[in-house]
Amino acid sequence: MKKRFISLGFMFLFIFILAGCWAGEITVDTTINADGSGERVFVLEVMDDTLSEEVILNPEDPDQVKDYGPVLNDKHIEGGIPAIQTWLEENAPAFLTVEPMQTEGVIRTFTLSFTFDDFDEFLERMQTLVNLSPVLSWDDFDADELPTFVCEDDTCTFTESRIIVEAALDWAIDGIFNSIYDEADLAGFVSKADIAVLASYRVTVIEEVYEEMRHFDPDADDGEHPETGEPQFGKVIFVESDMFELTADRPEERQAVSCGGTSTSLPFALVALFGMTAALGTAFVLKRR
Numbered sequence: 001m002k003k004r005f006i007s008l009g010f011m012f013l014f015i016f017i018l019a020g021c022w023a024g025e026i027t028v029d030t031t032i033n034a035d036g037s038g039e040r041v042f043v044l045e046v047m048d049d050t051l052s053e054e055v056i057l058n059p060e061d062p063d064q065v066k067d068y069g070p071v072l073n074d075k076h077i078e079g080g081i082p083a084i085q086t087w088l089e090e091n092a093p094a095f096l097t098v099e100p101m102q103t104e105g106v107i108r109t110f111t112l113s114f115t116f117d118d119f120d121e122f123l124e125r126m127q128t129l130v131n132l133s134p135v136l137s138w139d140d141f142d143a144d145e146l147p148t149f150v151c152e153d154d155t156c157t158f159t160e161s162r163i164i165v166e167a168a169l170d171w172a173i174d175g176i177f178n179s180i181y182d183e184a185d186l187a188g189f190v191s192k193a194d195i196a197v198l199a200s201y202r203v204t205v206i207e208e209v210y211e212e213m214r215h216f217d218p219d220a221d222d223g224e225h226p227e228t229g230e231p232q233f234g235k236v237i238f239v240e241s242d243m244f245e246l247t248a249d250r251p252e253e254r255q256a257v258s259c260g261g262t263s264t265s266l267p268f269a270l271v272a273l274f275g276m277t278a279a280l281g282t283a284f285v286l287k288r289r
Contacts, residue, residue: 022047022059022071025199025214025238028165032158032205034250036119036149042169044110044196048081050074051106059216059236066225066232076182076190081108083180088112091175093132095125112172119149126164132171141167157247158205162239166198199238208248212239 024046032038049056055070074080085101088110092098099111116122126147127138138146145161177192202211220235 022056022073023194024196026169026196027200027214028198028202029200030203032119032122032149032156032203034151034156034206036122037115037117038122039113039115040122040125041111041113044084045199046073046081046084046108046110047071047106048074048103048108049106050080051103051108056106060222060234062216062234066222067227078180078182084108084110084176087176087180088172091172093128095128122149123147126168129168129171130164133167134171134174136167136170151250154250155247156205156250157245158203159243159245160203162198162201162242162244165201169196169198197238201239201241201244203244203246205246206248206251208246210244210246212241214238 024044027041027043027045029041029043030038031040047056049070049072057064058066058068058071060066061068077083079086082101085098085108088098092112095114096112097114099113102109102111114125116125123146130136130138130141141161141164145164147158147160147164149156149158151157173196174192177195181190181195199214200212202209202213215237216234217237218234220233220237222232222235224230225232
């Protein structure tokens with residue numbers, strides 16, 4: 001990549017955790033069919049502390065032994081967490097479908113998606129999203145960082161870099177951060193790179209699935225306790241790979257005809273038809289004789 005790009009996954013500075021923030025978690029879920037058509041869905045989940053009468057415990061400290069503060073996301077956004085929905089509806093490109101905001105428990109969910117008739121259209125739409133960023137463009141990326149979908153013989157292979165996925169989201173992260181986040185309230189402790197993380201990634205190619213899903217690992221190293229210096233364990237694990245690749249078998253293409261509810265391949269059907277015609281012709285000649 002020609003320009004240095006700060007990954008959206010670079011987050012959770014120590015001061016950020018103590019400040020009580022928890023980044024929005026992004027899931028990217030993609031389906032690609034054998035003909036290159038499909039759908040890509042972006043899901044952003046944000047914890048809203050106004051939805052709970054009790055404090056929301058920091059997911060990195062479920063047992064409250066690390067002195068991490070509670071989640072207080074709402075106080076940082078002008079108009080509260082639902083203001084994200086309004087911003088997306090007003091600023092998303094026309095080909096993106098913005099679903100109504102969903103609320104479950106303390107989670108606000110924002111969903112955007114686009115469909116594509118072939119892989120060229122997928123690339124066009126990804127390029128448009130990347131170019132909407134005020135700091136990035138499609139031409140900044142090397143060929144091996146761009147998505148590919150190649151079908152040869154009996155298999156199809158999809159590849160994509162994490163960095164291009166994050167770049168396709170930068171227009172929204174940048175816009176939300178600079179438009180509705182309260183800069184004074186953040187007091188310089190939280191940057192654009194801290195407000196969202198690529199938490200989960202899933203791609204389905206034909207019938208094969210590759211996924212890296214957010215999960216809590218109780219044995220993961222989480223540094224030292226800020227006061228005692230003792231080692232801490234237990235951490236939320238997000239997407240870790242820099243590249244994604246999935247190969248799937250192509251479905252066999254057969255033309256079929258239906259014979260009394262039984263599917264028979266076309267060559268056999270033609271042979272049977274010619275045989276029947278010949279038999280009838282022979283019977284007719286014998287009868288004439």
